[in-house]
Amino acid sequence: MGEGIRKSKKLMLASFMPQNFKEAFLPMLGELAQDFRIIVTCVNYCPPSGFISYLNDLKKSGLIEEFLILPDYAKTYKSICFLQNEVRKLQQYRFDVWLNMGEMHLDERFIAKCVLPESCLRIVLCHQPTFLLKNEALVRQLLSGDRDILSIRNTIKNITSTNSIGNVWPHYIKKIKEAGSIFKIVEKSSKHLFSYLRKLYYDLKDNIYYRVLVSYFITGKTFRKGPYDDLTQIGSGQTHAIVFCDVMDAKAHKALFKTPDFYVAQHPAYGFCRCKNGNQKLNAILSPLSGFIGMNVISEECLSLFYRDFKIAMDQTGAKSIHLRMHPNERGRWYQALQNYLSARGMDVVIVDCERPIHGVICDYLGMAGSSSCALRDGRAGCQHAFIIGFESVSNFSGTNSRFRFGNSEGIGWIRGDGSYDPSIFKGDFYHPSFRKRVPVLLKELAGCFSS
Numbered sequence: 001m002g003e004g005i006r007k008s009k010k011l012m013l014a015s016f017m018p019q020n021f022k023e024a025f026l027p028m029l030g031e032l033a034q035d036f037r038i039i040v041t042c043v044n045y046c047p048p049s050g051f052i053s054y055l056n057d058l059k060k061s062g063l064i065e066e067f068l069i070l071p072d073y074a075k076t077y078k079s080i081c082f083l084q085n086e087v088r089k090l091q092q093y094r095f096d097v098w099l100n101m102g103e104m105h106l107d108e109r110f111i112a113k114c115v116l117p118e119s120c121l122r123i124v125l126c127h128q129p130t131f132l133l134k135n136e137a138l139v140r141q142l143l144s145g146d147r148d149i150l151s152i153r154n155t156i157k158n159i160t161s162t163n164s165i166g167n168v169w170p171h172y173i174k175k176i177k178e179a180g181s182i183f184k185i186v187e188k189s190s191k192h193l194f195s196y197l198r199k200l201y202y203d204l205k206d207n208i209y210y211r212v213l214v215s216y217f218i219t220g221k222t223f224r225k226g227p228y229d230d231l232t233q234i235g236s237g238q239t240h241a242i243v244f245c246d247v248m249d250a251k252a253h254k255a256l257f258k259t260p261d262f263y264v265a266q267h268p269a270y271g272f273c274r275c276k277n278g279n280q281k282l283n284a285i286l287s288p289l290s291g292f293i294g295m296n297v298i299s300e301e302c303l304s305l306f307y308r309d310f311k312i313a314m315d316q317t318g319a320k321s322i323h324l325r326m327h328p329n330e331r332g333r334w335y336q337a338l339q340n341y342l343s344a345r346g347m348d349v350v351i352v353d354c355e356r357p358i359h360g361v362i363c364d365y366l367g368m369a370g371s372s373s374c375a376l377r378d379g380r381a382g383c384q385h386a387f388i389i390g391f392e393s394v395s396n397f398s399g400t401n402s403r404f405r406f407g408n409s410e411g412i413g414w415i416r417g418d419g420s421y422d423p424s425i426f427k428g429d430f431y432h433p434s435f436r437k438r439v440p441v442l443l444k445e446l447a448g449c450f451s452s
Helices: 003-008 018-033 049-060 075-090 106-115 136-143 150-162 165-179 182-219 247-257 300-317 334-343 376-384 393-397 438-444
Strands: 009-017 035-043 066-070 099-100 121-125 239-243 261-264 284-288 321-325 349-352 367-370 385-390 411-414
Touching: 009 106, 018 035, 018 376, 018 438, 035 106, 035 367, 049 066, 066 075, 066 182, 075 182, 099 438, 106 182, 106 247, 121 438, 136 247, 239 247, 239 334, 239 438, 247 261, 247 321, 284 376, 300 334, 300 367, 300 385, 300 393, 300 411, 321 334, 367 376, 376 385, 376 393, 385 393
Parallel strands: 009 035, 009 099, 035 066, 099 121, 121 239, 239 261, 284 321, 284 367, 321 349, 367 385, 385 411
Antiparallel strands: none
8 A cells, every 4th residue: 555545544443342343343344444544442352262363364454554452341440551551652643533332431431532632533333222222211202292301301310310420329318218217228128228239339439439530540531421321321422423223223312412413324234145146044043142141040931932932933934943143242051041941842953153243144044033132133234135033022021122122123023022923024025224324435424535
C-alpha cells in the first residue's frame, strides 16, 4: 500500500468483544478496509481458540493496521493500569472514527475520555436484541403516543433504583422504615437482605471504588456511569450516533435518549448466504445454547418444554438431528442435562462448538431453533433459506417477554408458550429482508469518506 493511499484513508478505532468481532465486525471488515485504516481493541473476554493468531493474520494481510488486547472485564484494576500505560500510543493515532458496541464499560469510558480527540466521530453499532427491550412495560410507555413524562421517569427510577449508587441508600432506608427496624428485616428475610447487601457491595465496588477512587488515583479522571447505563447496557446517549438492526430498538432508544442520531441498517452478516451455490445441508437443526449460562441444572419443567418444542420442529421439518451449539461464555453443565433428556426420548443430539461464526455455519443446516439468543438474529442475517425459530416457553424462564425483546422479529418465527405455532414458519422460504443501508456504507457516509 502506497504512503499516499494510507494518508488518504481515515483512521478508525474498532472496539469489540471477540464474539461480536466475529459475528458483526468481521463480515464488513474487507469493505471498511478500503476506506479506513483500522486499529482494533478487543477485551480478552471468552476469546475463541486462536483468536490472537487470527488477528495477527488480519494484520499481515493489511485488513487491520494494529490490534490491542485489553484485560478481562473482571480484572478491573489491571485494565485501568494497562490502558493508562497504552494511552499515549493510542493518542498518537488521532482517530477520526470510533466504532464500538457501547459506551458504558470502564474501558470504553476510558477510551472516550482519554484517547479520542474531540473531533472523533463516535458510533455505537448494536446488531443484537437490546437490553432495554427486556423492560416491556417501560418501552411501551416510551413509545406510546400520549406519554406521561413524570410517570416514565418514575418507572425508570424504579428499574434502576438497585443499580444506581445514588438510589441504593434511599431504597434500603425505606425498607428498614417499613419493617420498623433492621432486625425485623433480618428476622423476616435474611436471604433477601443478604442479596441486597451483596448487590450493594458490588455496586459500591464498581461505581465508587474502581470508577472513582482507583481511576482518579491512576489516571486523574473518573469514569462514572451515566443515568441509563444499567438500563440499556449501551450507555446514556453521549455518543454521536447509534446504529441498530431493528426498527423497534431504534425507536425505543430514541424515545429515551433524545440526543444522538439513530439509524437502522442491514445486519452486517447479511449477504453471506451460501445456499445459492448449492451447498449440501445437514438434515439437522442448529440450536444456540443460551438463557441458562453458568447453571449446572435446569428444572424438569424446562427440560420438558425444550423436548416439546424440539419435537414440533423436527416433526414439521423432517430433521433427524439436533446440534446444540455451545455459548462462548458457558461455564456450567446444564447443556449436558438437556442432551441427556432429549437423547433418552429418542432424539439424536450432539454438542457442537462455537469456533466459527454463525454466518459461517448456518447454511449447512435446515434451520435454527431454540431459546431466545442473539444467535437467532445472526442466523437470520447469515442465511436466506434457513428457518429461524425461537421457543417462547423456555425463553420466558428469565422473567421477561423474550419475544418482545426481538423487536419486530423480522424473519424469526416463534413456537408460542402454549405450544401453538404458525406452520409456515418451518418452510424456510427465501427470506427478503427490509431494504436498508449496509453498515459499511452508512459508516462511510457518516464519516464523509467515499471510495474514489
